[in-house]
Amino acid sequence: MRDMTLAQQYATFATSLEFGALSDDVVEMAKTCLKDSIAHALASLQRPEAVAARATFLEVHDRGTACVWGTDIRTSSATAAYLNALTCSCTIQNDTLVVSNSHPGMSVIPTIFALSEESDCSGRDLIVALVAGYEIIAHFGKILVSPDFAKCFRATSHVGPIGAAAAASRILKLTPSQTTCAISLNANTMSGFNAWAAEGTNDLVFHSAPMARNAIEAAKLVAHDLKMAEQIFESPSGVFSAFRVHFDAKNVIDELSELKGMSEVIFKPAPTCVFTQGACLLSDELAQKYGAISPEEIVCGEVRVTNAAQRYPGCDNPSRFMTQFDAQLSIQFSTIAILAAGGLRYAPWDNWSDPTLQAAASRIELVSDDKLSDKYPETNGSIVKIQLSDGRLLEAELPNFASMTAEAIQDRFMLNASQILGSDNASRLSDLIANLDRPEATIRDLAASLAPSSHARAS
Incomplete structure (x- = not known):
């Protein structure tokens, strides 16, 4: 056989x-x-x-x-x-x-x-x-x-x-x-x-x-x-x-x-490639600790990542930004943008065409780190080092970026669902998913809650 x-x-x-x-x-x-x-x-x-x-x-x-x-x-x-x-x-x-x-x-x-x-x-x-x-x-x-x-x-x-x-x-x-x-x-x-x-x-x-x-x-x-x-x-x-x-x-x-x-x-906390996540979280950590950093203050910097991250298309991009999507994929630009915005939550890529941000990104070197690469894919670590014009060296290291928690996913779900479906439908939808494993649960019931309410209708 x-x-x-x-x-x-x-x-x-x-x-x-x-x-x-x-x-x-x-x-x-x-x-x-x-x-x-x-x-x-x-x-x-x-x-x-x-x-x-x-x-x-x-x-x-x-x-x-x-x-x-x-x-x-x-x-x-x-x-x-x-x-x-x-x-x-x-x-x-x-x-x-x-x-x-x-x-x-x-x-x-x-x-x-x-x-x-x-x-x-x-x-x-x-x-x-x-x-x-x-x-x-x-x-x-x-x-x-x-x-x-x-x-x-x-x-x-x-x-x-x-x-x-x-x-x-x-x-x-x-x-x-x-x-x-x-x-x-x-x-x-x-x-x-x-x-x-x-x-x-x-x-x-x-x-x-x-x-x-x-x-x-x-x-x-x-x-x-x-x-x-x-x-x-x-x-x-x-x-x-x-x-x-x-x-x-x-x-x-x-x-x-x-x-x-x-x-x-x-689950990715930042709207970008999985290989960019570590640098995003480390930049957010530095921004929370030191406050927003003006791009002009950044003399140079280094982001150390796995070999897989450096080689992935679009991630190692210090200077070519034709669209916002370019900027979101770029580890160099994402690092600078989050630092300049004062944190990840401030939609840092919205200013992707800012020449001062783009110039600062060109001063960041992306390096394949052997130790991080040896531990991949079990871990997906990153190291960020930023040299400022006043002599300070900002450093942060993340052995493995943390996935969003189920609670954070729930918060994001409720935010997005309420804007389209209305808060009542969003809550009902959330409850139906939470009880999806009950014997009586059906997908048609779930689908009915995915239509917008009259006061929040999508075209």
Whole structure:
């Protein structure tokens, strides 16, 4: 008997996972991930990309039961997943798996939410599918993604399709064989380059949307018992050959069953890349201690990071700032902007075009630190040193940047949700998510609270 392929093992795990196997911590993390994704989507409804996507894809004939979060629009599950995934990604502050620098929420959650509405699934069904998708993305990311890979390819848009397809198949209650085929079919949609980081453009916002839509279409297609390549990863013409990956797909189900991936999810306090977070927090710490620092006072500086951080596209950028997005990705500019603003909470990137900030950023050197690199990805540390014109040397070190707490995620969720849905609907939505693991909880109840109240209506 032939050993199971990687796609078959992912499928077996996704279809066999039961709610009873999930610890309380895993269930609570799943709820937090759901809140986090919805909060980002609601904050981005009026972003130009979101407005353009709604105008483009909401056609008269595209009717359905799935909601576009924060609006009164009902559409097909595939279109709703596309639009919600897009708004999820606009803040560039999504939940993150540090090892692969991928963002599972933007691909998995819009996919399974839209399908769950259409299928009238329970809250527990959604939680199980979410965990299955996240665990597979975490596992596959460790196989596929490396600093060399990330120089060209966007990790999320390559690992996301695999987890999203598995999660969608779980919601539709497909068989292991059908789920294998859904994973295989969706693997053919793995795409997305990091050229956006070189030009400061927003291409990456549109990486997640097709992932979610494609996952739904793949799962629905194979429900008709269409056959796809079971060796999509291992074939000489498959994924591993294309990306020059060597992996022995044994005992994968046992590894996945340990459910370690959910514990590896972190939440970013700053709206920028995960590799920029440490410098942002250290600059905020220095600003709180010494007050706002004028850019002209900064003679020079050094930020020490991991080799992965220095090599990630857009992070080592001391002087090319064509857009605000350039500035947000740049570790050098983020360090200066937070110091000058007096802290992270003062939206320091709003003044990205200020020539004094840009000039100060050019005086900051980004250094790959061997000790920090040796501890990566278990830790993602940073060191900041700033030399001032009055002779003072400001120094701060962070062995590993701290993820936002569940309480902080809740605060952000309530802030964003109240602005779009109204405070009553936001509170009701929060309560429904908190009780999502109760047997009577359904996704349709949750979706009803995602429409705006009459006094806070989104266009």
